[in-house]
Amino acid sequence: MDSNATVLRRRLTDDEIVLAPGVSDALEGVLAERAGAEILYVSGNAVASSVHGGPDLGLTTMTETVDRVRQIAGAVDRPVLADADDGYGNALSVRRTVQEFERAGAAGVHVEDQDAPKQCGHFDDKSLVPIEEMCGKLRAACDARANDAFVVVARTDAVAVEGIDAAIDRSRAYVDAGADAVFVDAPETEAHLERIGDELADVPLVVNVPYGGKTPMLPADRLAELGYDCMLFATTAQKAKIELLADVYEHLVETGDERDLTDRVATWETRDEVTGLDRWRDLEQRYG
Known part of the structure; x- marks a missing residue:
């Protein structure tokens, strides 16, 4: 039987887009699984709200998020893709972060290039680490995994900080550093989404289009046409709750x-x- 990591990796490279509802606790995970979700997504924003009742401003610790991932992964039989924020520190921290998430049952994580203190990708006033530093984090993440199928997604928040050109350039560098997929967060127009899909067509692409966020709310079939492979519904269920x-x-x-x-x-x-x-x-x- 294939591992959940293998299933996640395969779905990211299939022809059809995979939908990943966001879950922040085990009960939400069970309900999403019962609804037929193939992949479950553990959003850092949702975990922050659930754990300490506050905003996604880097207040949540690695241990708190890993605990939630362990609880969710233990309650379902679906691959869990988890938000590992900025890796909770430098490249060495990222190495331990990946090990802890994998031990907790995650099938993959995404690590972002924000500088500390990180915050929600759809908030203003973000800052980024240098490309070289992020590439080092991604190499550490890839080296740390025990199962080679474990998926490492590189997230860039560059659109709002450095522009769409830089976001694509950073994405290319991150793939060269070993990332299995790319998540360009908070593109601001459909033209941005289309350009990302065109210029990174050879890379598995993750996208999040939250209600109230900076990205146009397009349906899955349109995003699939644009070249996206995984659509996150990061906090939809929590906002309904x-x-x-x-x-x-x-x-x-x-x-x-x-x-x-x-x-x-x-x-x-x-x-x-x-x-x-x-x-x-x-x-x-x-x-x-």
Whole structure:
């Protein structure tokens, strides 16, 4: 049976674009898997919001993200692509980061070229490390993996800082340094997306087009036409959860009555099915 890393690598090079919903905890991972997702994406932004309730401003530690990846990968049977931020330090830090993510069950990671303190790719006022430094990080990432199939994606945030030309030049350098795929974050126009797809057509391409972000919201079929291989929905589910939970908590606090919410929440039986209660009961009987 192929490893999850092998499956992820193969899907990045298939003819059809693969869709990767974002998950920030094990329950979201289970739900995404049940919905038929082939690849799960662990977004640093979503993990930051979930772990410490704050923004994606480099506040989350490597250990906190790895813990989430371990929990998610342990709850599903799907490849997990994880956001490893800037690798949490220099090239030596990146080496350890990749080892920890791989041990936690990730099938691949992306490492970005932002300078510390890093932040969400769709925020303003970012800065970048020199190309040579990022290339060293990518070589360290590739050397660190125990399974050669483990996928190392190079993310560049250069579009907003240095422009589209620099983003493409950096992407080329990162592939030469060993990256298996490229993720040009926050392209600002459809023309940017088209140019990236044209000029990096020989490289597996990852793209994220979040609602409210800087990138035009194009559907998967159009992105596939432009040459993209993996479409992330990094924080879509979490943003939906924010809206729903805000309404639910407000209603509970104001009314003290959950009866009007029953058409908006899962039944007791649905929750038990999603969490696999029957399977655990069978194991309980077997061992009891």
